[in-house]
Amino acid sequence: MILYASTRDASLAVGFSVALMQGLASDGGLFAPATLPQMAPQEFDGLDSLAAVATRLLTPFVGADPLTAALPGLCAEAFNSPAPLQPLDAQGRLFVLELFHGPTAAFKDFGARFLAACFAGLRSAGPRALTILVATSGDTGAAVASAFFERPHVEVAVLFPKGLVSPTQERQLTCWGSNVRSLAVRGTFDDCQRLVKAAFADPELKRRTTLSSANSINLGRLLPQMSYFAAASLAVWRRYGEPASFVVPSGNLGNALACLLARAAGLPIGEVVLAHNANRTVPDYLQTGTWQPRSSIATLASAMDVGDPSNAERLRALYPDFSDLRGALSACSVGDDQIRARIRTDYQRYGQIWCPHTATAAEAYERLPAARRAAHRWVIVSTAHPAKFPEIVAPLIGRAVPVPQSLANLFARAGSCVEIAPDLSALRAAL
Numbered sequence: 001m002i003l004y005a006s007t008r009d010a011s012l013a014v015g016f017s018v019a020l021m022q023g024l025a026s027d028g029g030l031f032a033p034a035t036l037p038q039m040a041p042q043e044f045d046g047l048d049s050l051a052a053v054a055t056r057l058l059t060p061f062v063g064a065d066p067l068t069a070a071l072p073g074l075c076a077e078a079f080n081s082p083a084p085l086q087p088l089d090a091q092g093r094l095f096v097l098e099l100f101h102g103p104t105a106a107f108k109d110f111g112a113r114f115l116a117a118c119f120a121g122l123r124s125a126g127p128r129a130l131t132i133l134v135a136t137s138g139d140t141g142a143a144v145a146s147a148f149f150e151r152p153h154v155e156v157a158v159l160f161p162k163g164l165v166s167p168t169q170e171r172q173l174t175c176w177g178s179n180v181r182s183l184a185v186r187g188t189f190d191d192c193q194r195l196v197k198a199a200f201a202d203p204e205l206k207r208r209t210t211l212s213s214a215n216s217i218n219l220g221r222l223l224p225q226m227s228y229f230a231a232a233s234l235a236v237w238r239r240y241g242e243p244a245s246f247v248v249p250s251g252n253l254g255n256a257l258a259c260l261l262a263r264a265a266g267l268p269i270g271e272v273v274l275a276h277n278a279n280r281t282v283p284d285y286l287q288t289g290t291w292q293p294r295s296s297i298a299t300l301a302s303a304m305d306v307g308d309p310s311n312a313e314r315l316r317a318l319y320p321d322f323s324d325l326r327g328a329l330s331a332c333s334v335g336d337d338q339i340r341a342r343i344r345t346d347y348q349r350y351g352q353i354w355c356p357h358t359a360t361a362a363e364a365y366e367r368l369p370a371a372r373r374a375a376h377r378w379v380i381v382s383t384a385h386p387a388k389f390p391e392i393v394a395p396l397i398g399r400a401v402p403v404p405q406s407l408a409n410l411f412a413r414a415g416s417c418v419e420i421a422p423d424l425s426a427l428r429a430a431l
């Protein structure tokens with residue numbers, strides 16, 4: 001059975017449910033799988049739906065756990081919207097994996113909904129309401145708020161950097177009410193993340209509340225994200241007998257890590273390319289070997305504005321040897337001008353409307369040497385629907401972006417939020 005060990009102290013190992021409820025390990029490290037199952041593609045034969053692939057894939061990861069029996073139901077709930085793999089050419093060499101068909105139109109819906117379903121399944125654990133703290137650079141807050149909205153015995157506080165998310169994103173973060181509170185922090189995303197970490201370490205809050213996290217640091221969001229990489233790679237494998245290579249728009253590295261874990265567990269995945277915006281901490285690390293966290297820089301792909309990605313700790317736990325790590329993935333950095341140009345060009349070329357995050361991946365793909373592009377079947381991962389970013393996208397393509405029904409429903413709701421200073425006492429008071 002798989003245990004989850006702290007990235008800082010391997011002796012702090014717990015089971016799946018405990019890792020979910022704790023969020024962070026007691027020494028401040030992140031939980032990462034101590035061992036990985038090995039699954040051959042044939043073990044997924046006959047499994048076609050995303051939920052069925054997810055159930056098969058996650059079974060060994062959950063192991064013998066209070067949630068074992070519930071897993072098929074949890075996966076059915078979390079994976080009830082599709083993740084279609086759309087061809088971009090006639091030869092089956094380039095695809096886009098659309099992860100934006102959930103209720104808030106970004107890939108984070110999958111992980112957030114899985115985690116919310118797990119928490120609901122484990123709720124009998126205590127009489128006190130659970131308080132979920134989440135720091136967001138954009139899409140996390142909306143996905144988590146939507147996943148937990150009006151679930152009994154759960155309070156959610158969403159922290160976002162005031163003025164650093166788009167007006168449309170802000171509406172998605174502040175439109176909830178009921179058990180979901182939105183806190184506009186006067187600071188950056190890194191301040192929000194630091195505040196969440198400080199809250200977990202705070203004795204006063206520990207006494208008053210049962211805190212849990214729903215950030216991508218929580219395994220309950222990270223692990224289910226393996227499922228769509230698995231399903232997409234299996235679809236390519238079944239059709240062409242070759243692995244699929246992915247270009248993943250990356251910020252805090254949760255999605256990229258899910259892809260790497262799926263590959264390490266035996267799924268037919270070839271190259272993994274991380275597309276970052278101007279926040280170049282990871283590309284620079286792969287080049288220099290020195291981990292140099294920075295303050296985050298505001299870019300058009302704001303959900304990826306992370307200067308100190310916390311999941312890097314898990315990345316190094318997965319590949320303790322730097323040359324292994326460097327061989328396992330590559331990364332590049334894409335500036336705002338190139339994001340804009342890519343949205344324009346690909347709209348003309350494919351008729352595809354990219355969100356700014358997806359555009360970084362499309363640009364990273366274009367920059368690959370021709371021989372590498374020709375050697376693999378590539379999948380550009382599309383992490384959000386462009387209608388979440390109309391202020392950016394519409395002027396570039398010269399037309400309005402069609403709004404899917406899911407987002408139209410959110411936009412119709414009234415908003416409210418509380419502004420706080422970027423310090424722990426302000427957060428304490430707000431909770």
Ligand SMILES: *Cc1c(COP(=O)(O)O)cnc(C)c1O
Pocket residue numbers: 106107108138139140216249250251252253254255256303304357358383384
């Ligand atoms: C969160 C987010 C990302 C970055 O994902 P990480 O798991 O943090 O690397 C990319 N695109 C969109 C649209 C996002 O919301």
